[in-house]
Amino acid sequence: MDGAPFVTRGVLAHRRRATDPQLEIQLFDRAVSCKNFDADYESRPGETLAIINLEWPKSKGDSVSFGAATLDDRLQFCRGREGSGRASCEPRAQKQGSLTVLDASPTSGALSLEVESPNGSLAGRLEFTLCPDAP
Numbered sequence: 001m002d003g004a005p006f007v008t009r010g011v012l013a014h015r016r017r018a019t020d021p022q023l024e025i026q027l028f029d030r031a032v033s034c035k036n037f038d039a040d041y042e043s044r045p046g047e048t049l050a051i052i053n054l055e056w057p058k059s060k061g062d063s064v065s066f067g068a069a070t071l072d073d074r075l076q077f078c079r080g081r082e083g084s085g086r087a088s089c090e091p092r093a094q095k096q097g098s099l100t101v102l103d104a105s106p107t108s109g110a111l112s113l114e115v116e117s118p119n120g121s122l123a124g125r126l127e128f129t130l131c132p133d134a135p
Contacts, residue, residue, distance in 0.1 A: 004048070006029055006048060006050075006120070006122070007029060008027045008028070008029070008122075008124075008126065009028060009029055009030055009031050010027075010028040010029075010030055010031045010032030010033070010040070011025060011026070011027055011028070011032070011126065011127070011128045012025070012026045012028070012032050012034070012037065012040060012041055012131060012134070013025045013026075013128040013129065013130050013131060014037070014130060014131045014134035015130070015134075021055050021056070022053050022054060022055050022056065022072065023052075023053070023054050023055075023056045023130065024051060024052070024053055025051070025052040025053075025054060025126075025128055026041070026049055026050070026051050026052075027049060027050040027051075027052070027122070027126070028040075028047070028049050029047070029048060029049070030047075034129075034131035034132065034133070034134065037131050037133070037134045041134075042085030042086075043078070043079075043080030043081070043085060043086060043087040044080045045080050045081065045082040045083070046079060046080055046082075047079065047080035047087075048077070048078070048079055048080075048120075049077075049078050049079075049080070049087060050075060050076070050077055050078065050120070050122060051075070051076050051078055051087070051089065052074070052075045052099075053072070053073065053074050053075075054073050054099075055072050055073060056104075056106075056109070057104055057105070057106050057109075058101045058104050058109070059101065059104055060101055060102065060103060060104050061100070061101060062100070062101040062104075063098055063099070063100050063101075064098055064099050064100075064101075065095075065097075065098045066092070066095075066096035066097055066098060066099070066115060067092065067093065067094055067095045067096050068091070068092045068093060068094050069094070074092060075092070075096055075099075075115060075122075076089040076090060076092060077089065077090050077117070077119040077120040078090070090119040092117075093117035093118055093119065095117075096115050096116070096117040097113070097114045097115035097116050097117070097121075097122075098114055098115070099111045099112060099113050099114070099115075099126075100112045102125065107129060107130045107132075108127070108128060108129040108130065109127070109128055110125060110126070110127045110128075111125070111126045111127075111128075112124070112125055112126075113125075113126055
């Protein structure tokens with residue numbers, strides 16, 4: 001991402017509110033856990049990360065295309081901002097690629113990503129489990 005290699009070493013997935021139809025899935029180049037959600041969720045200054053917003057649940061075999069025109073399901077490449085614990089995200093490219101749902105349950109999933117944009121690329125399998133007590 002951003003011209004440098006990125007290996008997903010940690011994933012945090014949660015709903016912002018219990019009734020929210022969307023998940024926020026953050027991909028980090030460092031280990032993170034649901035147990036330390038509050039501390040791990042804060043991005044570090046200069047840290048690169050990817051954020052996927054995805055309506056969930058989906059069904060096995062579903063495909064999602066990412067791009068600037070998609071409002072509900074989206075992927076953004078981001079960088080941690082100095083002193084805020086928040087990330088600043090790049091504008092989405094017109095076409096970014098897609099994901100395919102390999103496995104799905106109400107609280108977990110496995111996705112295949114094939115994303116290519118001027119801001120970064122991601123390819124491979126991603127597994128996630130919702131953090132049960134995340135805010």
